[in-house]
Amino acid sequence: MPFLDGAVRPGLAKMALFVVLALGAVLLPPRYALAFEYELKPVAVAERTWVVEGRREELSEDNGGDIANAAFIATGDGVIVIDTGSTLNYGRALRAAIATVTDQPVRWIINTHHHPDHVFGNQAFEGAEISALPATRAALKRDADSFRATLYQRLGDAVRGTETVLPTRSVQQGEGRFGDYPLQLFAFSGHSGADLVVLDPATGVLFTGDLVFHRRAPTTPHSPGIGIWRDQLGQLRALQFKTLVPGHGPVSRDGSPIEETLDYLDWLDRRLAGGAARGATRNEVIQAPLPERFADMALVRYELTRSVSHFYADYEEALLWAEPDTTK
Numbered sequence: 001m002p003f004l005d006g007a008v009r010p011g012l013a014k015m016a017l018f019v020v021l022a023l024g025a026v027l028l029p030p031r032y033a034l035a036f037e038y039e040l041k042p043v044a045v046a047e048r049t050w051v052v053e054g055r056r057e058e059l060s061e062d063n064g065g066d067i068a069n070a071a072f073i074a075t076g077d078g079v080i081v082i083d084t085g086s087t088l089n090y091g092r093a094l095r096a097a098i099a100t101v102t103d104q105p106v107r108w109i110i111n112t113h114h115h116p117d118h119v120f121g122n123q124a125f126e127g128a129e130i131s132a133l134p135a136t137r138a139a140l141k142r143d144a145d146s147f148r149a150t151l152y153q154r155l156g157d158a159v160r161g162t163e164t165v166l167p168t169r170s171v172q173q174g175e176g177r178f179g180d181y182p183l184q185l186f187a188f189s190g191h192s193g194a195d196l197v198v199l200d201p202a203t204g205v206l207f208t209g210d211l212v213f214h215r216r217a218p219t220t221p222h223s224p225g226i227g228i229w230r231d232q233l234g235q236l237r238a239l240q241f242k243t244l245v246p247g248h249g250p251v252s253r254d255g256s257p258i259e260e261t262l263d264y265l266d267w268l269d270r271r272l273a274g275g276a277a278r279g280a281t282r283n284e285v286i287q288a289p290l291p292e293r294f295a296d297m298a299l300v301r302y303e304l305t306r307s308v309s310h311f312y313a314d315y316e317e318a319l320l321w322a323e324p325d326t327t328k
Helices: 010-027 088-099 116-124 134-159 226-237 256-278 282-287 300-321
Strands: 043-046 049-052 070-074 079-082 106-110 129-132 174-178 181-188 195-200 205-213 243-248
Touching: 043 243, 049 088, 079 088, 088 116, 088 134, 116 134, 129 134, 181 226, 205 226, 205 256, 226 256, 243 256, 256 282, 256 300, 282 300
Parallel strands: 079 106, 106 129, 205 243
Antiparallel strands: 043 049, 049 070, 070 079, 174 181, 181 195, 195 205
16 A cells, blocks of 8 residues: 555545544443543632532533532541542542642542432542441442433443442531541431531531532432421521532522522422312423523423422322311
8 A cells, every 4th residue: 555655645644544543433442432521620618628519400421420519628637528429530530620729638528418410429539438327328329220320321431430439437417527627417318318418617618418509400309308308408597607518509608599499499399289289280380480580590490390200299199188178
């Protein structure tokens, strides 16, 4: 072939290179596929405390699962990471992002709950102690296979190589010590059945996990009930804090994300109850107009559709068993 004798014509050389690259893309085994490139930027929110904000989107190949907030505290004796994202590669990118602001090693992980966008980055932090509520560990062990299947379906190559790494340390409500660094831990259940909220007394930063969403509609697939969630948000209101880090959405210097989440859940409860009382179909409940105050809230219609599928039958069944009103 003429382009092998050293007098390679430019056009043929480019063609040969294209063929080699194309064959490589086809023939290389899956583990050599290019990893999703996360662009994680830690933002300081308090002394020795940073947050990496996720996108207000649903899982997709375009975002590589970068949809949840992660945070970390440099204690002086090591780093505490609060939630690790949805893939091994996200966890690696988070670890690299942490190294840009501190040279302290990551020694502790806290999983606020078991949902896949918060825990599958655990795998990237080999050697770190992973803490969670006992029920969170049990739930992740139960749901891990189905979660990973969903991640592979939604994220494609971004999730390649990701495996389940369960929490290694069970924690309870009260003071938790990470080395010599104390954090106040609160055990709730409203969002996922086991929700850990973390308050740093030294800085006043409150890490709420997915009990609180900000400018993004809450997800409800494992909630034990809207009423339980609302009651627990009332308890969060009573805590003294300076900065609030929600599970999704921007950081706040006040309690407005709690009020926003409460408002949404109150509205969702009324929407479901009212639809059931009218005998509305699920589609009618989903398609009815949304309140104007939710116009800028991400994923409202999407999450409403999911919540109707989770809860509407319960509201319809409750009407069947309700005591008849004999005063009319």
